[in-house]
Amino acid sequence: MATDDLTLVKRVRGGDQRAFKLLVERYQRKVYAVALGMLKDKEEAMDVSQEAFVKVYKYLDHFKGDASFYTWLYRITVNICIDIIRKRAGAGGEAVEFDETMPMDVSEANIGALGSRLGTNPQKSALRRELAEKIQEALAAVPEKHRAILLLREVEGMSYEDLSRTLDIPKGTVMSRLFHARAKVQKILSQYLELDEAKSGVGSE
Amino acid sequence: MAGNPACERFIPLLSPYIDGEVSPTERVNIERHLSACKACTGRAADLRAESGLLRVGLEMAVDEVDFKDFAQKVMARVTPEKPPVLERLRLSLSELFLYHRTAMFSSLATAAVLMLVAIPLLMGNRAPVGYAGERMTVQAVRTYDPAKLAPVVMETDDGSTIIWLVDQDAHSHGASPVLGDEADSDELELEEAPAGNTAPKPPPAQKEEPAPKGGSL
Numbered sequence: 001m002a003t004d005d006l007t008l009v010k011r012v013r014g015g016d017q018r019a020f021k022l023l024v025e026r027y028q029r030k031v032y033a034v035a036l037g038m039l040k041d042k043e044e045a046m047d048v049s050q051e052a053f054v055k056v057y058k059y060l061d062h063f064k065g066d067a068s069f070y071t072w073l074y075r076i077t078v079n080i081c082i083d084i085i086r087k088r089a090g091a092g093g094e095a096v097e098f099d100e101t102m103p104m105d106v107s108e109a110n111i112g113a114l115g116s117r118l119g120t121n122p123q124k125s126a127l128r129r130e131l132a133e134k135i136q137e138a139l140a141a142v143p144e145k146h147r148a149i150l151l152l153r154e155v156e157g158m159s160y161e162d163l164s165r166t167l168d169i170p171k172g173t174v175m176s177r178l179f180h181a182r183a184k185v186q187k188i189l190s191q192y193l194e195l196d197e198a199k200s201g202v203g204s205e
Numbered sequence: 206m207a208g209n210p211a212c213e214r215f216i217p218l219l220s221p222y223i224d225g226e227v228s229p230t231e232r233v234n235i236e237r238h239l240s241a242c243k244a245c246t247g248r249a250a251d252l253r254a255e256s257g258l259l260r261v262g263l264e265m266a267v268d269e270v271d272f273k274d275f276a277q278k279v280m281a282r283v284t285p286e287k288p289p290v291l292e293r294l295r296l297s298l299s300e301l302f303l304y305h306r307t308a309m310f311s312s313l314a315t316a317a318v319l320m321l322v323a324i325p326l327l328m329g330n331r332a333p334v335g336y337a338g339e340r341m342t343v344q345a346v347r348t349y350d351p352a353k354l355a356p357v358v359m360e361t362d363d364g365s366t367i368i369w370l371v372d373q374d375a376h377s378h379g380a381s382p383v384l385g386d387e388a389d390s391d392e393l394e395l396e397e398a399p400a401g402n403t404a405p406k407p408p409p410a411q412k413e414e415p416a417p418k419g420g421s422l
Contacts, residue, residue, distance in 0.1 A: 017280065017283075017284060020280070020283065021276050021279075021280055024275070024276040024279050024280070025272075025276050028272050028275050028276065029267050029272065032267055032270060032272075033263045033264070033266070033267050036263065036266055036267070037263055042266075042270070046270070049275070050275070050278060050279055050282065053279045053283075054279060054282050054283055057279075057283040058283070110251075111244050111247040111248055111251065112244075112246070112247025112248070112250055112251060113247075113251070114250075114251040114254045114255060114258075115247060115249075115250025115251045115252075115253065115254045116247070116250065118254040118257070118258070128257075128258065128261060129261075129265070131258050131262075132258055132261045132262030132265055133262065133265070134262075135258060135259055135262030135263065136262065136266065139259075150259070151259075151263075153224065154256060154259040154260050154263070155260070155263060159226070160221070160224070160226045175217075175220070175221050175226070176217070178220055178221075178224075179217050179220040179221075182220055182252060182255060182256075185255055185259070186251055186252070186255050189255065189258070
């Protein structure tokens with residue numbers, strides 16, 4: 001049975017460096033996945049992941065045991081990513097602000113296309129793979145705050161409660177951002193599917 | 206937008222529904238709607254497929270990365286091998302102060318005395334403006350009356366004069382010591398001191414710098 005996070009944190013505070021290494025090894029893949037989803041750039045994502053752990057170590061005394069260690073770790077990761085994205089935007093990149101109140105943009109023509117074409121059928125794994133590769137592109141179209149929520153939900157499987165605590169926003173906001181982020185990703189994937197269909201000239205596989 | 210007005214109410218709930226984040230009552234309502242609405246069933250399936258895709262897509266990307274050295278690199282950055290220079294300096298100074306206080310004070314005192322002797326000597330070599338580079342010579346050295354001090358005057362090859370004040374309590378010559386020749390025993394002690402422009406280390410008992418008087422051309 002693996003030692004739980006809080007016990008490890010206590011050991012790190014007591015000067016046990018190996019305990020921190022265990023925490024790094026436990027979360028490195030997920031932290032990297034979040035950073036990559038946020039930034040799209042592999043090298044940058046790697047730098048951010050390291051930076052996040054270094055920061056966590058540095059500020060371990062600020063970590064109050066009342067929240068989970070990982071919510072704190074992800075909060076730091078996401079904040080570093082958002083800083084980088086803002087710097088990029090300041091340097092001439094596009095800054096997309098999302099209007100929470102804007103009407104939903106769900107293309108009616110494609111309802112069920114993604115679900116029916118992917119389903120759970122293992123024979124469709126080629127398409128699944130192809131689309132999975134498109135994911136980072138699709139994510140890049142989602143505004144950063146929405147992207148963070150979607151990533152934390154999918155990568156870590158965080159509950160809405162944890163998401164609300166991690167990102168310091170009300171649960172209702174979590175719900176609506178997640179909904180909008182998913183609609184956006186779906187739209188991009190559906191467009192890709194349509195293109196794919198048009199290319200192959202058949203309606204279905 | 207969805208033609209069925211009921212869909213409008215349910216569409217935003219589908220996302221929390223597939224996440225298992227709706228109340229049991231809501232869940233029943235949503236499922237009742239889904240059983241009657243093909244479009245919303247398709248929407249829910251899309252959301253599930255998308256969620257799966259995101260996971261697979263990110264996992265594929267993460268699998269491409271080698272994490273073998275990752276933890277090692279992080280540890281190298283958080284393990285303080287060498288504290289910063291200033292920190293080290295501060296530490297060693299405070300240690301010095303804590304454990305070698307006497308040594309530190311005596312060396313500081315030595316340095317101070319050395320300065321007191323060396324600076325006038327060095328200055329003495331520089332001829333003041335208007336003095337045409339000629340040497341000033343000390344004509345008389347006096348101490349304050351009650352001081353039990355005796356001066357020792359030494360001349361170096363280039364004509365510089367070094368004046369020492371030596372504590373007299375071993376001899377106790379009285380209230381007003383006089384110049385040079387009387388400080389016999391102390392002079393012996395000082396003969397070993399190196400001559401030249403560099404000031405030799407004065408005896409610790411030295412208390413006062415004599416005021417060089419005179420300085421006529």
